[in-house]
Amino acid sequence: MAKQILLKNIEVPGLAGFDVYRRLGGYSAVEKALKGYTPDQVTDEVKKSGLKGRGGAGFPAGMKWSFIDKKSDNPRYFVCNFDESEPGTFKDRHIGQLNPHQLIEGMILGSYALGANAAYIYIRGELFYVLNIIEKAINEAYKNGFLGENILGSGYSLNLYCHPGAGAYICGEETALLESLEGKRGNPRIKPPFPAIVGLYGCPTVVNNVETIAALPWIVNNGGEAYAAIGTGASTGTKLISACGHINKPGIYEIELGLPVEEFIYSDEYCGGIRNGNSLKAVVAGGSSVPILPADLILKTAKGEPRLMSYESLAEGGFQTGTMLGSGGFIVMDHTTCIVKNLLTFARFYRHESCGQCSPCREGTGWMEKILMRIEGGQGTMKDINLLTDIAKNIEGNTICPLGDAAAWPVASAIRHFREEFEEHVKLQKCPF
Amino acid sequence: MQDKNTIAEFNAATLDLVNQIIKRYPQGRQKSALLPVLHIAQAENNGWLSADTMDYVASLLGIQPIEVYEVASFYSMFNLQPVGNCVIEVCQTGPCWLNGAEQLLAHFEKRLGIKPGETTPDGKFTLKTVECLAACGNAPVIQVGTEYHEKLTTLKADELLDKWTAENKNSHTNPYL
Ligand SMILES: Cc1cc2nc3c(=O)[nH]c(=O)nc-3n(C[C@H](O)[C@H](O)[C@H](O)COP(=O)(O)O)c2cc1C
Numbered sequence: 001m002a003k004q005i006l007l008k009n010i011e012v013p014g015l016a017g018f019d020v021y022r023r024l025g026g027y028s029a030v031e032k033a034l035k036g037y038t039p040d041q042v043t044d045e046v047k048k049s050g051l052k053g054r055g056g057a058g059f060p061a062g063m064k065w066s067f068i069d070k071k072s073d074n075p076r077y078f079v080c081n082f083d084e085s086e087p088g089t090f091k092d093r094h095i096g097q098l099n100p101h102q103l104i105e106g107m108i109l110g111s112y113a114l115g116a117n118a119a120y121i122y123i124r125g126e127l128f129y130v131l132n133i134i135e136k137a138i139n140e141a142y143k144n145g146f147l148g149e150n151i152l153g154s155g156y157s158l159n160l161y162c163h164p165g166a167g168a169y170i171c172g173e174e175t176a177l178l179e180s181l182e183g184k185r186g187n188p189r190i191k192p193p194f195p196a197i198v199g200l201y202g203c204p205t206v207v208n209n210v211e212t213i214a215a216l217p218w219i220v221n222n223g224g225e226a227y228a229a230i231g232t233g234a235s236t237g238t239k240l241i242s243a244c245g246h247i248n249k250p251g252i253y254e255i256e257l258g259l260p261v262e263e264f265i266y267s268d269e270y271c272g273g274i275r276n277g278n279s280l281k282a283v284v285a286g287g288s289s290v291p292i293l294p295a296d297l298i299l300k301t302a303k304g305e306p307r308l309m310s311y312e313s314l315a316e317g318g319f320q321t322g323t324m325l326g327s328g329g330f331i332v333m334d335h336t337t338c339i340v341k342n343l344l345t346f347a348r349f350y351r352h353e354s355c356g357q358c359s360p361c362r363e364g365t366g367w368m369e370k371i372l373m374r375i376e377g378g379q380g381t382m383k384d385i386n387l388l389t390d391i392a393k394n395i396e397g398n399t400i401c402p403l404g405d406a407a408a409w410p411v412a413s414a415i416r417h418f419r420e421e422f423e424e425h426v427k428l429q430k431c432p433f
Numbered sequence: 434m435q436d437k438n439t440i441a442e443f444n445a446a447t448l449d450l451v452n453q454i455i456k457r458y459p460q461g462r463q464k465s466a467l468l469p470v471l472h473i474a475q476a477e478n479n480g481w482l483s484a485d486t487m488d489y490v491a492s493l494l495g496i497q498p499i500e501v502y503e504v505a506s507f508y509s510m511f512n513l514q515p516v517g518n519c520v521i522e523v524c525q526t527g528p529c530w531l532n533g534a535e536q537l538l539a540h541f542e543k544r545l546g547i548k549p550g551e552t553t554p555d556g557k558f559t560l561k562t563v564e565c566l567a568a569c570g571n572a573p574v575i576q577v578g579t580e581y582h583e584k585l586t587t588l589k590a591d592e593l594l595d596k597w598t599a600e601n602k603n604s605h606t607n608p609y610l
């Protein structure tokens with residue numbers, strides 16, 4: 001049974017309203033922290049919890065917080081990354097829509113720990129209806145004294161605001177997000193300096209994903225050690241997996257990290273197996289950016305051990321035979337799927353979303369899309385397949401932000417594991433599907 | 434289709450909203466309000482941002498028009514050309530493609546007699562393709578204004594189209610309301 005930390009009450013009617021959330025114990029972590037903990041003690045609990053960032057990169061949250069520049073005289077900011085644009089990822093929307101107070105409570109805890117008196121939730125513009133739900137919840141939190149001046153008489157004050165994006169995947173990259181929040185184009189900044197030193201308006205800033213922040217109330221209530229006791233030790237706690245594609249039960253599942261992939265795909269508690277009794281062909285396990293794996297390698301590592309849903313197990317074997325947990329966007333493909341065509345949709349996505357600052361990414365993503373169109377359309381040559389690998393290699397690591405890598409990895413991995421399928425397209429001069 | 438600028442300026446209620454939004458950012462950082470204000474301006478200008486509209490937004494925020502143009506042209510939700518009353522955005526990324534987005538798009542094309550990026554001659558509908566809308570578990574997905582329509586079938590698409598045609602659907606409503 002999955003540990004229900006993030007989704008425990010998600011099905012309770014009216015949970016988005018303050019009264020229901022509060023009746024179920026909501027905001028008790030804020031009471032506990034503001035009355036009993038110094039900001040550093042909150043950070044210590046988060047460090048002890050081992051909580052890793054759930055936005056995709058998996059950086060330890062407590063450690064990131066400890067980098068915040070406390071010597072600076074500038075105000076500090078805490079920013080929630082609700083851009084949720086990585087294809088296959090649809091977990092943050094679930095929290096924002098159904099349990100906005102959990103996110104707000106997490107924002108208060110993080111802001112308090114960091115010494116921020118203003119915080120922003122940056123939410124992709126397409127999800128305006130979710131923004132409105134969150135704003136309503138924010139107003140309720142103000143009315144009930146959990147936001148605003150002198151919260152619970154603690155002397156700590158916080159203002160929390162929502163900010164809409166306007167359609168740009170790149171604004172999920174944290175420095176592009178900050179540019180966008182400043183009212184500019186979403187062009188990623190060169191790091192260092194990192195946002196913890198020079199962030200929003202040049203001030204010390206921490207950016208965390210919605211799911212990372214939503215785990216904070218539980219950690220403060222139950223202690224970091226209790227959180228760290230869940231999972232595999234290296235991957236602590238629970239993770240939301242948004243599962244989609246050719247499965248019987250697409251949806252958002254909270255799993256204890258370390259769950260076998262096979263159980264996740266085939267158990268009725270989770271994906272419920274492959275649709276129409278079809279066979280599993282491939283999985284993209286952590287959002288479109290991570291390497292695709294064929295059925296045998298997603299179920300078992302190259303060493304023959306069961307593959308687990310954890311940071312370390314999914315990464316086992318490196319990019320040769322492994323992948324990444326990423327954002328938890330779990331895309332399942334059955335045997336009827338054309339890998340080339342699926343990859344083409346991803347390639348188009350990255351070409352469309354490249355901000356255009358770095359030539360390898362701006363030009364390379366367009367070339368990869370064109371070549372894939374050629375292969376899928378039956379005009380490809382064998383040389384094209386190597387050319388794709390070549391372009392991917394030349395993008396990887398040569399750009400300001402990791403969008404270039406994110407565009408290159410799906411191409412490189414699809415050819416690594418499904419080369420015959422590309423060759424078949426070339427030989428037949430058409431798509432075999 | 435409207436190709437004229439219909440807002441000379443925002444009415445008092447909208448100005449009030451805009452001023453509230455500006456106050457969310459520190460003093461002197463009112464440029465931060467640009468994306469939210471452009472969303473509002475686009476809705477008030479029949480779904481697109483004309484040069485006049487953008488100039489007006491620049492004047493409201495005390496920034497140069499070029500600062501507005503360079504931002505408006507970066508983000509895919511902003512239309513720099515006139516659009517129909519009802520803009521239908523069909524997601525076409527992998528997970529939606531795996532679940533029939535291509536057939537769904539073809540169905541919209543056939544029913545409306547237009548290709549993505551085009552507007553029906555009566556100005557009622559614009560068809561657009563968009564990238565992943567973060568609703569992949571309910572693929573295929575379309576967006577119309579602030580509404581999502583998920584697990585769409587061609588049958589359901591027909592029902593929606595009939596309804597929108599009958600009610601002369603306008604998808605350009607102030608997203609904050
Ligand atoms: C191209 C790109 C897109 C990203 N999109 C998102 C996103 O939509 N949501 C998110 O939380 N993080 C996204 N990230 C990761 C962020 O840069 C950052 O690592 C994250 O917000 C930090 O929060 P976390 O440590 O809590 O995960 C993206 C990164 C890149 C390079």
Ligand code: FES
Pocket residue numbers: 087088089524525526527528529530564565566567568569572574
């Ligand atoms: S791919 Fe269509 S919503 Fe994600």
